[in-house]
Amino acid sequence: MKMTKIYEGSHQWIMFGRDPNKPANIIDSNQYVVRTTNRCLLMDPGGTELFAPMMAAVLHHAPVEQITDLFASHQDPDVISSLGLWDQALTNAKLHAPAIWEGFLRHYGCESIEYVPIPDHGGSIKLDSLELQLIPAHYLHSSGNFHVYDPQAKILMSGDVGAALEAPDAPVFVDNFDAHIDKMRYFHQRWMPSNQAKRAWIERVRKLDIEILAPQHGRMFKGDDVKRFLDWFDALQVGIAV
Amino acid sequence: MNNQTKSQFVAVASITSELSAVMVVAKEISLAAANAKAIAFRAGDKAKGFQPITDFINELAKETIELVTDINVYALLLYRLTVNEYRRTSAYNRFEAAAKLAENAAYGASMQGPVDVAKGRMQDCQRQFKRDVTHLLSQLEAVMHHARAARVIAANSRIEASQAGEYLQSLQAVAESVDKAAHTIHDNVQRCRVALSIYRSN
Ligand SMILES: [Fe+2]
Ligand SMILES: [Fe+2]
Numbered sequence: 001m002k003m004t005k006i007y008e009g010s011h012q013w014i015m016f017g018r019d020p021n022k023p024a025n026i027i028d029s030n031q032y033v034v035r036t037t038n039r040c041l042l043m044d045p046g047g048t049e050l051f052a053p054m055m056a057a058v059l060h061h062a063p064v065e066q067i068t069d070l071f072a073s074h075q076d077p078d079v080i081s082s083l084g085l086w087d088q089a090l091t092n093a094k095l096h097a098p099a100i101w102e103g104f105l106r107h108y109g110c111e112s113i114e115y116v117p118i119p120d121h122g123g124s125i126k127l128d129s130l131e132l133q134l135i136p137a138h139y140l141h142s143s144g145n146f147h148v149y150d151p152q153a154k155i156l157m158s159g160d161v162g163a164a165l166e167a168p169d170a171p172v173f174v175d176n177f178d179a180h181i182d183k184m185r186y187f188h189q190r191w192m193p194s195n196q197a198k199r200a201w202i203e204r205v206r207k208l209d210i211e212i213l214a215p216q217h218g219r220m221f222k223g224d225d226v227k228r229f230l231d232w233f234d235a236l237q238v239g240i241a242v
Numbered sequence: 243m244n245n246q247t248k249s250q251f252v253a254v255a256s257i258t259s260e261l262s263a264v265m266v267v268a269k270e271i272s273l274a275a276a277n278a279k280a281i282a283f284r285a286g287d288k289a290k291g292f293q294p295i296t297d298f299i300n301e302l303a304k305e306t307i308e309l310v311t312d313i314n315v316y317a318l319l320l321y322r323l324t325v326n327e328y329r330r331t332s333a334y335n336r337f338e339a340a341a342k343l344a345e346n347a348a349y350g351a352s353m354q355g356p357v358d359v360a361k362g363r364m365q366d367c368q369r370q371f372k373r374d375v376t377h378l379l380s381q382l383e384a385v386m387h388h389a390r391a392a393r394v395i396a397a398n399s400r401i402e403a404s405q406a407g408e409y410l411q412s413l414q415a416v417a418e419s420v421d422k423a424a425h426t427i428h429d430n431v432q433r434c435r436v437a438l439s440i441y442r443s444n
Contacts, residue, residue, distance in 0.1 A: 052336045055353070056343030063352035088333045088363075089340075089356040109329065 001057040004172050006212055006220065007153035011036045011130050015214065016057050018168060023049060028168055029078050029216055032157050034150070035061050036128040041069040042086075043148055043157050044079045044216050051082040055089065064089065069125060070113070072097040073159035074142030075104050079216065084109030096125055096134070098144030118146055135204065137161060139197035147205075154211035161201070162229055163187050164218030174219045177228045183218065185236070192238035202234050247328055250371075253437040254324050257317040257378070260430040264385070265310050267423045267430075271392065272303035274423070278399075278416040285409040291402040292413060299395055299420055306388045306427065313381050320374050327367040334360040375441045382438075385431050392424035 007013035017030040031054055032043040040062040046054055058067060067090055072080040075098070083095065087109050097105055099117030106115070118134050125132045125148070133149040140161050148157040164183035174180045192198060213221040213229060221229050279296040282289040337357045344350035396417045403413035 048336075052339035052343060055337075055340035056347060056350075059340075059344040059347040059349045059353060061349070063349035064356055065352060084329065085333055085336055088330075088360060089337060 001053045002172070003057055003060065006214070007150075007155060009153065011127070011153075012061075013150070013153055013155055013214075014061060015172060015220065016054060017172070018170070019050065019053050020168070021053060022168070027078050027217060028166065030214070030218075030220075032148075032214055033058060033061065034127060034130070034132065036130050038066060039068045039127045040066050041071060041125060041127055041132070042067065043071045044073055044159065045070055045082055045086060047078050047081045048085065051085045054082070065091065068093050069127065070095045070097075071125065071146075071148060072101075072105065073137070073147060073157075073216065074098060074145045075101040076142065076160075079159075080105065081108055083113070087111055087113045096123075098142075098146060100144035101142075120144070122146065135208075137201050139192075139194040140201055141191040141193060149208055149210075151209070154209050155214055156205065156208060156210045156212070157214045157216075159216050160191060161188075161233070162213050162215035162218070162221060163191075164215070166218045170219060172219055174221050174225050177221075177225050177232075180219065181232065187217075188233065188236055189238050189240045195238055198233065198236075198238055202230055206230060247331070250324055250441065251328075253441070254317065254321045256437055257320070257434050258314060260434045261310050261314055261317065264427050264430050265307065267426045268303050268306040268310065271420055271423045272300060272307070274416050274419045275300035275303060278413065281409055281412050281416070285406050285413075289402070289406045289409055289413065292399065292406065295395060295399050295402060296416075299392065299399075302388055302392050302395070306385060309381065309385050309388070313378065313385070316374070316378055316381065320371070320378060323367065323371050323374060327364070327371055330360065330364040330367050334364045372441060375438050379435060379438055379442055382431050382435050386428060386435075389424045389428040389431065392420055392427075396421035396424060 001016050002018040004015045005012060006015050012035045014033045014035065015030055016033065017028065022028060026047060026049055029046050031046050034041040040058065042058065070086060070093060072095065083105060090113060094114045094116045095110060096116045096118055099119050102115055102117050120136065122134045122136045124134060133151065135147045135149050137145045137147045137159060145159060147159055164180060165187060166183060210226045211223065213226045275296050278292065278299065282292040282296055337353065337360045341350065341353040341357050344353055399417035399420065400414060403410055403417055406413050
């Protein structure tokens with residue numbers, strides 16, 4: 001599992017992904033970790049297959065007992081089907097996930113982890129002195145969907161928004177936006193169902209000061225590429241299957 | 243899922259299906275008993291020896307139905323335990339894999355706690371499963387015992403039927419159906435026992 005530190009300040013952001021041992025027929029995903037002094041948040045920790053490599057990778061940064069928070073942007077298996085395993089490994093943890101998915105996500109097994117339901121209008125996650133904002137992103141693509149914004153690091157973890165289907169050894173940042181478009185067009189057109197939801201999200205996100213847009217698949221966007229992505233997404237017609 | 247786990251799932255699931263067939267047959271016996279009782283009543287003195295037998299058959303069918311109902315509840319528990327054991331075993335395996343991958347990680351040693359806990363939970367489940375299988379096998383043995391008793395009664399019925407003059411044929415038919423039903427129960431339960439016996443505790 002490749003680890004890339006994407007922010008280093010009073011806390012850290014680390015991106016995990018490009019696992020070389022991942023079975024070829026499952027989609028590659030990026031997992032993000034925020035590490036504060038005593039706590040550790042795993043965002044979209046991934047599918048069952050990814051549990052062992054992900055746990056091992058996190059152990060480079062924090063001991064098991066300091067993994068205190070999980071976040072699931074939505075209910076998809078590539079996001080959180082590992083829940084039942086984290087549930088047995090962590091003794092004192094919370095799962096922050098959309099309120100409307102609680103009854104569904106519990107199918108993965110959630111007995112010792114406390115499910116903290118995120119209401120539709122959003123909320124926050126507090127880690128030591130850090131406060132992360134939970135930004136609504138409903139229908140992008142899931143009907144109950146949130147992104148995580150860190151105003152200090154200026155990072156928006158954007159779930160499936162900004163995702164691209166990439167080669168397993170692709171670089172972690174977009175280096176040529178125009179060339180990247182082909183890798184993400186179909187994904188957004190087909191997986192994102194609603195132009196209306198897309199507009200509402202773009203309007204909300206344009207007000208945030210974002211240095212890195214960090215999707216769950218493919219590469220991250222940095223600096224001007226963040227604005228390029230928002231403009232491109234704004235102009236894209238989605239929901240093409242009907 | 244490995245083959246051992248797969249066959250454990252199949253063994254436990256097959257109990258429920260075999261037993262639902264047993265249930266149908268036990269109800270048939272109880273019907274045959276009611277039928278026999280009516281005939282014996284009409285036959286009066288000619289079927290004197292047959293009357294207590296019908297009560298006995300009825301009692302046996304009722305007990306078998308009760309037993310099977312109990313076993314079904316137990317089989318469902320055993321199924322849940324199998325699911326649990328599967329989850330715990332796969333958790334343990336994945337925790338071990340994580341610990342191994344994290345050998346050189348700064349906090350790799352912190353994984354030992356979860357590995358040990360997972361191992362303990364898995365072993366608890368395995369022990370519980372063995373205990374429950376042993377108990378279930380003894381319940382199944384009780385059903386077999388009933389089936390064997392039913393066959394003895396069926397044989398007696400045949401003898402009694404032969405004294406019943408013009409009722410001979412219908413009473414013999416009753417004896418026949420009890421015998422057949424008991425045979426089916428015996429076979430089905432035997433299959434359950436064979437499927438489960440490899441999991442019993444020694
Ligand atoms: Fe998704
Ligand atoms: Fe995804």
